[in-house]
Each structure stands twice: as C-alpha cells, then as structure tokens.
Amino acid sequence: xxxxxxxxxxxxxxxxxxxxxxxxxxxxxxxxxxxxxxxxxxxxxxxxxxxxxxxxxxxxxxxxxxxxxxxxxxxxxxxxxxxxxxxxxxxxxxxxxxxxxxxxxxxxxxxxxxxxxxxxxxxxxxxxxxxxxxxxxxxxxxxxxxxxxxxxxxxxxxxxxxxxxxxxxxxxxxxxxxxxxxxxxxxxxxxxxxxxxxxxxxxxxxxxxxxxxxxxxxxxxxxxxxxxxxxxxxxxxxxxxxxxxxxxxxxxxxxxxxxxxxxxxxxxxxxxxxxxxxxxxxxxxxxxxxxxx
Numbered sequence: 001x002x003x004x005x006x007x008x009x010x011x012x013x014x015x016x017x018x019x020x021x022x023x024x025x026x027x028x029x030x031x032x033x034x035x036x037x038x039x040x041x042x043x044x045x046x047x048x049x050x051x052x053x054x055x056x057x058x059x060x061x062x063x064x065x066x067x068x069x070x071x072x073x074x075x076x077x078x079x080x081x082x083x084x085x086x087x088x089x090x091x092x093x094x095x096x097x098x099x100x101x102x103x104x105x106x107x108x109x110x111x112x113x114x115x116x117x118x119x120x121x122x123x124x125x126x127x128x129x130x131x132x133x134x135x136x137x138x139x140x141x142x143x144x145x146x147x148x149x150x151x152x153x154x155x156x157x158x159x160x161x162x163x164x165x166x167x168x169x170x171x172x173x174x175x176x177x178x179x180x181x182x183x184x185x186x187x188x189x190x191x192x193x194x195x196x197x198x199x200x201x202x203x204x205x206x207x208x209x210x211x212x213x214x215x216x217x218x219x220x221x222x223x224x225x226x227x228x229x230x231x232x233x234x235x236x237x238x239x240x241x242x243x244x245x246x247x248x249x250x251x252x253x254x255x256x257x258x259x260x261x262x263x264x265x266x267x268x269x270x271x272x273x274x275x276x277x278x279x280x281x282x283x284x285x286x287x288x289x290x291x292x293x
Contacts, residue, residue, distance in 0.1 A: 011233020014225045015241055021222035023248055026091065027256060028211050028218070033092025036202055039085050041212055042189065043197035048216030049186035057183050065180040069172055076172065077188030079165040084189065086158030093151045096253035097261040098140060100246040101269040102155050104276060105133045109156075110163040117167075125279045132275045140268035178227055182220070243273055 032041050057063060066073075091099055108130040115121070134156075141152045169181060204212060229238060246269055253259035261269075 008233040008237045011229045011231075011238060012241070014229035014232065015238055018222045018225035018229060019245070019248070021218045021225065023252060025215055025218040025222060026096065026249070027252060028215050029088055030091050030096070030257065032208065032211055032215075033088060036204065036208070036212075037197075037200040038088035038092065039193050040197040040200060040202065041088055041215065042081070042085050043193040044209070044212035045215040045219060046186045046190040046193070048213040049220045050183070050190055052217070052220055053179065053183045053186055057179055060179065062177065062180055065176055066183060068176050068180070072168055072172060073184045073188070076165045076168040077184060077192060079161045079168070080185060081189045081192040083158045083162030083165060085193065086154055087162070090151055090155040090158065094148060094155075095259040095261060095265065096257070097246065097250040097259065097265050097269065098152070099155070100249040101140060101265065101272060102137060102152065102159070103245075104243075104269075104272045105137065105156070106159055106163060107276070108133045109159050110166060113160070113163050113167060117164075125282055129275045129279050133272055136268045136271050140262075140264050143262065143264055182223065186216075186220075243277060246273075 029041060057066070090102075108126070111126050112130055137152060137156070141149045144152075172181060250261060253261070
C-alpha cells in the first residue's frame, strides 16, 4: 500500500533532518581528521553511540535478540569497521565534492556484489551505470597526484566493504529489529577498532574529545531520522532526494574548507547523476504496474 501525500511529506521532513545531522557529522570528521587517526575517531564515535543504545536495548527488553545470527553479525561488523575507517580517512584526504561523487557509486557497487555473491541478475542499464561510474571516477582523479588516486582507489575498496555489510544487514533485518542491529554495529565496531585506536592514540583536548563524542551522537540521531523517514514515506518518493546531497556537500567544502571543485569533478558528478537518474526513470517505466488497492 502506497503512503499518502501527507505521510510522504512527513517522511521527507525526517530525511531532511537526517541530512542536517549527517552533514554536521561530516564537517566534524573532516576537522578531526587533520590531527587524529581515523581509527581513533571511529572508536570514540562508536563507543559513544554504544553508551546511548545499550541502555535503550535493555529498557526495551531486547537483549536476547542480539544473540541472533552471531556469525553473520560478526562478519557485518568486521566489514563495517573496515568501511567506516576508510571512509573517515578519505574524508580527511580528498575534497567533499569528490567524496560525495564517489558515494553515488554505492548502488552500483551493491548491484555488482549482489551479482557476484547472490547471483542476482542485473539489467543492462545497471551494468551500463556501473561501467560509466567507475570510468568517471578514473576521469575525476586523472589530473590528481598519484597519492590522491590511491586514496580514491581505497575509497572504492571501503565502499565494497560497506556495500557488502549493507547486503548482510538487509538479510539480518528479516530476523532482527532496528535497535539490536544498531547495537551490534556500535558495540562491534568499537571492539574491533579499540586495539588499533590504542596503538595510534593521540590524547585529545577536551574540545576534541567533545567533538569525537558528538560524531557518535550525530550519527546515531541521523540514523534514527533515516529509519523514521523510510518507515513513513515510500522509498520511491525519497530515493531521488539523495541525488541532491552533493549540493550542500560542495557548498560546505567551498565555504568551510576552501575547496574549489575541479572541472573534472563537476563534470564527473553530472555524468554519474545523469546516468543514475536515467536508469531510475527507465526502470520505473518498465516496472509492472501496482494494482494493489
């Protein structure tokens, strides 16, 4: 059953709140990445999230649910730990506009993983978007230094891990509710990154520590709004909104970090956006009509 227009607008409001908290989180991570190792930021972020989520889980009486699918949850945590640590590192190394453009490849990477490991058939349109996306990333970073090209390659590797974790989460969500999944993520990633964070530990000032804790609070709140948005509104209504994420991200990069996107970055972003929008429109036209009342 489709959501009503008022439900869709309510979902959009939650999605906009998610965007505000996500962008605030992004700015803090980039500022902290100047002085601190990404794994230390990840550890404190997930630890602060766990401190919030564990009491909520106990209050709801859902502690037994975290024992579900221990092996798959552990694999999801391991992949997520690699993905978020790489993500934080790349945020500190390349322009936000470039990072956002690479992020648009996530659906393509997820489709590729689903084809390889789940044997899901993909349309020629999705294969075309996958090829265009990866070629465009090469185009964006072609004038950059070899070090930044390596960072871009690392970002794609992190995206592969993150997309794999997303597929596992989709499978696990059939048996687990949202809060236990979030607790597994926060506690698990904190445990995985703890020894590495201790190894590279740099003592933060009170302000830096506050900012690291804030990344956890902002990320947890953003995730809450994201879940509420998709529970209330149709996914087909909200999905196109993600195409505009690059606009505030680029503006923040320009006004806060004095980042000026290159012609290659702007052109590449437009190419990837055009291919994604084109694929979405074509697949919706070819989708069977919904006859549900």
